[in-house]
Amino acid sequence: xxxxxxxxxxxxxxxxxxxxxxMAKVGLAALLLTTETEVRYFTGFLTRFWESPSRPWFLIVPxxxxxxxxxxxxxxxxxxxxxxxxxxxxxSPNPEDEGIGLLSEALCEVAENGNVGLPMGxxxxxxxxxxxxxxxxxxxxCNFVSDQDIVADLxxxxxxxxxxxxxxxxxxxxxxFAKVPEWAxxxxxxxxxxxxxxxxxxxEGAEFLAYLSGAAEQGGYGDVIxxxxxxxxxxxxxxxxxxxxxxDGYFCDYDRNYSVGMPSDAVRSAHARLIEASDTAFSCAKPxxxxxxxxxxxxxxxxxxxxxxxxxxxxHGLGMQLTEGLSLxxxxxxxxxxxxxxxxxxxxxxxxxxxxxxxxxxxITETGAEYLSPRMDAxxxxxx
Amino acid sequence: xxxxxxxxxxxxxxxxxxxxxxMAKVGLAALLLTTETEVRYFTGFLTRFWESPSRPWFLIVPxxxxxxxxxxxxxxxxxxxxxxxxxxxxxSPNPEDEGIGLLSEALCEVAENGNVGLPMGxxxxxxxxxxxxxxxxxxxxCNFVSDQDIVADLxxxxxxxxxxxxxxxxxxxxxxFAKVPEWAxxxxxxxxxxxxxxxxxxxEGAEFLAYLSGAAEQGGYGDVIxxxxxxxxxxxxxxxxxxxxxxDGYFCDYDRNYSVGMPSDAVRSAHARLIEASDTAFSCAKPxxxxxxxxxxxxxxxxxxxxxxxxxxxxHGLGMQLTEGLSLxxxxxxxxxxxxxxxxxxxxxxxxxxxxxxxxxxxITETGAEYLSPRMDAxxxxxx
Numbered sequence: 001x002x003x004x005x006x007x008x009x010x011x012x013x014x015x016x017x018x019x020x021x022x023m024a025k026v027g028l029a030a031l032l033l034t035t036e037t038e039v040r041y042f043t044g045f046l047t048r049f050w051e052s053p054s055r056p057w058f059l060i061v062p063x064x065x066x067x068x069x070x071x072x073x074x075x076x077x078x079x080x081x082x083x084x085x086x087x088x089x090x091x092s093p094n095p096e097d098e099g100i101g102l103l104s105e106a107l108c109e110v111a112e113n114g115n116v117g118l119p120m121g122x123x124x125x126x127x128x129x130x131x132x133x134x135x136x137x138x139x140x141x142c143n144f145v146s147d148q149d150i151v152a153d154l155x156x157x158x159x160x161x162x163x164x165x166x167x168x169x170x171x172x173x174x175x176x177f178a179k180v181p182e183w184a185x186x187x188x189x190x191x192x193x194x195x196x197x198x199x200x201x202x203x204e205g206a207e208f209l210a211y212l213s214g215a216a217e218q219g220g221y222g223d224v225i226x227x228x229x230x231x232x233x234x235x236x237x238x239x240x241x242x243x244x245x246x247x248d249g250y251f252c253d254y255d256r257n258y259s260v261g262m263p264s265d266a267v268r269s270a271h272a273r274l275i276e277a278s279d280t281a282f283s284c285a286k287p288x289x290x291x292x293x294x295x296x297x298x299x300x301x302x303x304x305x306x307x308x309x310x311x312x313x314x315x316h317g318l319g320m321q322l323t324e325g326l327s328l329x330x331x332x333x334x335x336x337x338x339x340x341x342x343x344x345x346x347x348x349x350x351x352x353x354x355x356x357x358x359x360x361x362x363x364i365t366e367t368g369a370e371y372l373s374p375r376m377d378a379x380x381x382x383x384x
Numbered sequence: 385x386x387x388x389x390x391x392x393x394x395x396x397x398x399x400x401x402x403x404x405x406x407m408a409k410v411g412l413a414a415l416l417l418t419t420e421t422e423v424r425y426f427t428g429f430l431t432r433f434w435e436s437p438s439r440p441w442f443l444i445v446p447x448x449x450x451x452x453x454x455x456x457x458x459x460x461x462x463x464x465x466x467x468x469x470x471x472x473x474x475x476s477p478n479p480e481d482e483g484i485g486l487l488s489e490a491l492c493e494v495a496e497n498g499n500v501g502l503p504m505g506x507x508x509x510x511x512x513x514x515x516x517x518x519x520x521x522x523x524x525x526c527n528f529v530s531d532q533d534i535v536a537d538l539x540x541x542x543x544x545x546x547x548x549x550x551x552x553x554x555x556x557x558x559x560x561f562a563k564v565p566e567w568a569x570x571x572x573x574x575x576x577x578x579x580x581x582x583x584x585x586x587x588e589g590a591e592f593l594a595y596l597s598g599a600a601e602q603g604g605y606g607d608v609i610x611x612x613x614x615x616x617x618x619x620x621x622x623x624x625x626x627x628x629x630x631x632d633g634y635f636c637d638y639d640r641n642y643s644v645g646m647p648s649d650a651v652r653s654a655h656a657r658l659i660e661a662s663d664t665a666f667s668c669a670k671p672x673x674x675x676x677x678x679x680x681x682x683x684x685x686x687x688x689x690x691x692x693x694x695x696x697x698x699x700h701g702l703g704m705q706l707t708e709g710l711s712l713x714x715x716x717x718x719x720x721x722x723x724x725x726x727x728x729x730x731x732x733x734x735x736x737x738x739x740x741x742x743x744x745x746x747x748i749t750e751t752g753a754e755y756l757s758p759r760m761d762a763x764x765x766x767x768x
Contacts, residue, residue, distance in 0.1 A: 005613070049609040051595045051628060052707040053507040054700065073694040077607040092696045093711045095506065120514040122479065123437040130504040131530060146515060191591070198592065199583040207575070207611070208582065208593060211435045223461040225433040227591070229389070244435060310457040312476045316438065323436040327477045 005248050006044045007161055009083040015042055015154060019061055022150045029114030030107060031061040031147055034127040037320045038119065038151055042067050043082045046249050048208070049075070055092040056128050058103050062110040070103045100132055104139040111140075117147030123324060124152070156317055156325040157339040163363050163372070165250035166319065166341055168205075170361055170372045173245045175204040177256045184239065184383045186260055189230040190216045193239065201245050210251065211244030211322050216260070219267055220354030224311070235261035238356060239383065244322040251322050253343055254359040254373040258383045270350045271380035274358035277301040277346035278376075281315070281328075282362060285342075285369035291332040298328070298346045308349075311357065315345040318361060340364045341372065389632050390428045391545055393467040399426055399538060403445055406534045413498030414491060415445040415531055418511040421704045422503065422535055426451050428466045430633050432592070433459070439476040440512050442487050446494040454487045484516055488523040495524075501531030507708060508536070540701055540709045541723040547747050547756075549634035550703065550725055552589075554745055554756045557629045559588040561640045568767045570619055570644055574600045574612040577623065585629050594635065595628030595706050600644070603651055604738030608695070619645035622740060623767065628706040637706050637727055638743040638757045642767045654734045655764035658742035661685040661730035662760075665699070665712075666746060669726075669753035675716040682712070682730045695741065699729040702745060724748045725756065 019031065019042075033039055036050040039059045050057075058070040069084050072092035079087050088106060090099050107116060118126065126133060137144060158166070179200055184193055193216070198209045214228065215221035216239040224242065233239060242255035259267055277298040284297045298314045299307055307330070317325030318341050326334040326342065336342075342364070347357040361372040403415065403426070417423055420434040423443045434441075442454040453468050456476035463471050472490060474483050491500060502510065510517060521528060542550070563584055568577055577600070582593045598612065599605035600623040608626065617623060626639035641658075643651055661682040668681045682698045683691055691714070701709030702725045710718040710726065720726075726748070731741040745756040 005611075046611050047609045048595055048597060048611070053509070053705060054707045054711065055696075072696060074609060074696060076694060078610050081610075089694075091694070093506075093713060093716075094696070095711075095715055098506070118514065122477075122482070122513060124513045125437070125509060125511055126514055127509055129506060129508045130502065130510055194591070195586045195589075199586045202579045202583045202586075205579075207578070208596065211432055212592065213432060225431045225458060226462050226465075227389075227430050227432070310460060310473075310475070312439075312456060312458060312478070321437060323438045327438065327479075329477060331479055332477075 006046070011159060011161060012042060012044060012083055016061060016067060018154055019150055020063060023063055023117065026148050027115055028117040028147065029063050029111035029142070031117045031151065032107065033059040033061065033119070033151070035125065040249060040320065041151065041155055043069065043079065043084050045079055045082055047078060056099055056132065058099065060106055060110060068106050068110070070099060070106055072099070098132060100136050100139065104136060107140050107142055111142045113141035114143070115145045116142045117150065118144055119151050120146040121149045121152060152325060155319060157337055158319060158341050158363070159339070162250065162319065163339070163341060165248050166252060166361065167372045169245050169247040169250055169252040170254070172201055172205045172247060173243050173252050173254065174374050176201040177241070180241070180256070180258060181381060181383050184233065184258070186235055186384050187232045189232050190214070190228040191230050193233065194228040197241055197243070201243065206245040206247065208246050209243060210246050211253070212241065214239070214241040217354070219264055220270070220350035220356050222353050224357055233260050233383070236264070238267055240357065242359065249320060251318060251320070252361055252373065253318050253322050254361050255357060256376065257356060257358065257380055259380045260383045263380050263382070266350050267356070268380060270348050270356045271358070272378040273301060273348055274346050274356060275376055275378045278344040278358060278360050281344045282360070282369055282371070285336065285362060285364060286367060287337050287364060289336050291326045291328050291334045291336070292330050294344070295328040295330055298344070302346055302348050309347050309355070311347050314347070315343045317341065318343050336364045338364055338366045390430070395543060395545060396426060396428060396467055400445060400451060402538055403534055404447060407447055407501065410532050411499055412501040412531065413447050413495035413526070415501045415535065416491065417443040417445070417503070417535070419509065424633060425535065425539055425704065427453065427463065427468050429463055431462060440483055440516065442483065444490055444494060452490050452494070454483060454490055456483070482516060484520050484523065488520060491524050491526055495526045497525035498527070499529050500526045501534065502528055503535050504530040505533045505536060536709060539703060541721055542703060542725050542747070543723070546634065546703065547723070547725065549632050550636060550745065551756045553629050553631040553634055553636040554638070556585060556589045556631060557627050557636050557638065558758050560585040561625070564625070564640070564642060565765060565767050568617065568623065568642070570768050571616045573614040573616050574598070575614050577617065578612040581625055585627065590629040590631065592630050593627060594630050595637070596625065598623070598625040601738070603648055604654070604734035604740050606737050608741055617644050617767070620648070622651055624741065626743060633704060635702060635704070635706050636745055636757065637702050638745050639741060640760065641740055641742065641764055643764045644767050647764050647766070650734050651740070652764060654732050654740050655742070656762040657685065657732055658730050658740060659760055659762045662728040662742060662744050665728045666744070666753055666755070669720060669746060669748060670751060671721050671748060673720050675710045675712050675718045675720070676714050678728070679712040679714055682728070686730055686732050693731050693739070695731050698731070699727045701725065702727050720748045722748055722750045
């Protein structure tokens with residue numbers, strides 16, 4: 001059911017080489033990385049242990065040579081199974097020195113008093129207490145500067161192996177979505193639907209479900225981020241489930257809508273319009289087109305070009321995170337290139353305060369795009 | 385199966401009042417909070433949407449009066465259902481101004497040029513790109529300083545309502561752990577065990593599983609954070625499952641070990657020693673005792689006081705996060721008080737490179753402690 005875990009060493013070496021080429025251009029002596037996805041991108045280090053915030057983790061990508069991992073001892077065995085050979089550990093937690101001494105030594109070794117790039121752009125964060133960051137700055141002669149989005153830019157373009165992992169994740173969700181009408185029924189609480197759907201994804205092969213949102217309300221829903229309550233499904237509800245299944249560290253992120261009983265004309269027509277919007281964006285999507293172009297293609301179908309909607313965008317990048325990189329908004333002039341994986345996520349107001357949202361996952365190819373999620377038909381599926 | 389969601393308004397008001405009393409003492413004009421748990425602690429805002437890193441979220445706790453939420457429009461409906469009335473939204477993502485303009489205005493209103501406290505201590509992080517943080521600093525006359533651990537200290541002592549939620553989460557895991565011997569069997573891949581266990585927790589009432597780790601190896605395991613592979617369970621394996629079930633935003637975090645087939649004398653004895661260690665810590669645990677005292681109580685049983693082990697600690701705080709607050713280590717002199725919820729997590733070396741880890745969840749009471757997880761017996765449970 002699952003493909004081979006991880007990637008060959010050559011893939012990590014290519015990622016490092018590409019980063020180093022860009023680092024040379026902008027004068028960075030090293031990258032310092034602290035988050036799960038940043039560390040995993042260059043090492044393959046995969047664990048759910050990041051859920052615990054107690055220990056910081058560090059990866060240094062030097063201007064030349066292989067990365068250096070500076071990590072808590074509890075991760076030593078697992079990191080030792082990766083391609084990384086320079087692994088320096090400390091016994092953590094240690095309030096007297098939470099790895100900062102070891103890290104500053106390593107940075108001095110590779111960067112001396114040069115520029116150390118940290119991801120500082122959109123969606124980035126420093127997974128390190130601010131007090132520790134100040135301490136680090138005081139202990140090293142390096143300058144901490146922006147990585148100029150080197151890591152984000154590299155991650156935005158996926159390899160064939162990465163695309164295969166996202167596809168596998170989409171396939172798991174597709175099997176689970178297809179079975180929803182087999183077990184969901186009028187009278188079942190939405191909280192129970194959420195449990196059952198997650199269980200179904202697991203039994204179809206998901207490693208875990210990092211994300212599930214949804215709603216079930218009459219003729220559309222008011223909100224797409226609320227947790228599920230016990231209110232039972234009722235005839236006339238539109239049930240929406242939007243999931244981030246994870247397989248080997250790669251996400252899918254798409255949703256499906258279901259009509260409980262016969263859909264109203266308004267719901268039927270809204271669903272068809274959503275599909276028309278994602279179909280339209282799909283047919284435009286190819287290298288050279290911008291994120292803004294796809295926004296306008298969909299918004300033309302949805303609102304005749306008037307824009308709006310609280311979601312704030314009509315799609316986004318996807319990969320090691322549920323959402324990453326570009327946004328389908330008028331202001332995002334990112335140019336699509338082959339290997340980018342994005343979501344097409346049109347939303348429409350069905351009536352005052354009631355919306356419906358549809359989402360597909362696609363990969364940009366040399367000549368256009370391919371669906372990773374199975375393209376939805378115009379007709380909304382039915383429960384009951 | 386689930387208790388009433390959330391907390392009464394009075395509980396949030398008490399949390400705010402306690403924070404404001406401490407803020408007055410240390411001269412803070414406001415707190416600025418950016419992470420899921422910090423925002424939820426004062427508002428009740430509960431959603432899995434934080435999984436998407438694309439949009440920042442802000443909560444201001446002023447020196448007096450109610451908190452102000454400065455959030456993306458997509459969260460407006462849900463935040464509107466909380467007790468917070470001052471909710472300011474912007475359409476996000478917006479690369480031209482990702483809420484920083486709105487936030488700086490609000491901070492100027494409540495803090496003028498005073499001190500604004502940010503969590504900067506252990507386990508904290510700023511969920512905001514560093515470039516945006518610099519922009520915020522340039523736009524406001526406020527001083528951004530440490531919150532002096534006000535938020536972490538408040539969160540460390542749980543209310544009865546919070547304890548009930550952690551207990552409910554422990555109960556779900558307990559039912560799932562009890563059923564493992566009914567479905568796990570020699571020959572089943574560890575990855576399949578992980579899927580089945582998560583599914584079982586969901587069907588027992590979990591909202592989701594934020595964490596699952598484990599291992600299955602002969603006579604103990606080398607590592608407790610590796611992802612599961614396809615290797616089938618074999619006679620002589622010790623299977624360990626360690627889970628963070630989430631119910632209404634509160635975690636349990638405990639594990640169980642199982643012997644596949646008859647346990648060896650070494651495994652049987654190691655398990656009994658682990659239980660002796662957690663029993664010993666449990667019997668010491670009461671207000672006035674320190675985190676270090678519990679460490680030494682367990683370490684005395686486990687190693688005769690020699691310490692060691694890559695995990696780095698023998699337990700930790702627990703609540704809205706899988707791990708939070710104190711660590712059971714020699715350096716942590718935190719004094720236990722009634723309402724603290726902690727894990728007792730002894731580990732022992734069974735043979736060279738092979739460990740076993742056991743974990744229970746307990747709450748400190750006025751006179752001692754109570755188990756939230758069902759205390760494990762000395763005898764290791766068997767599969768097959």
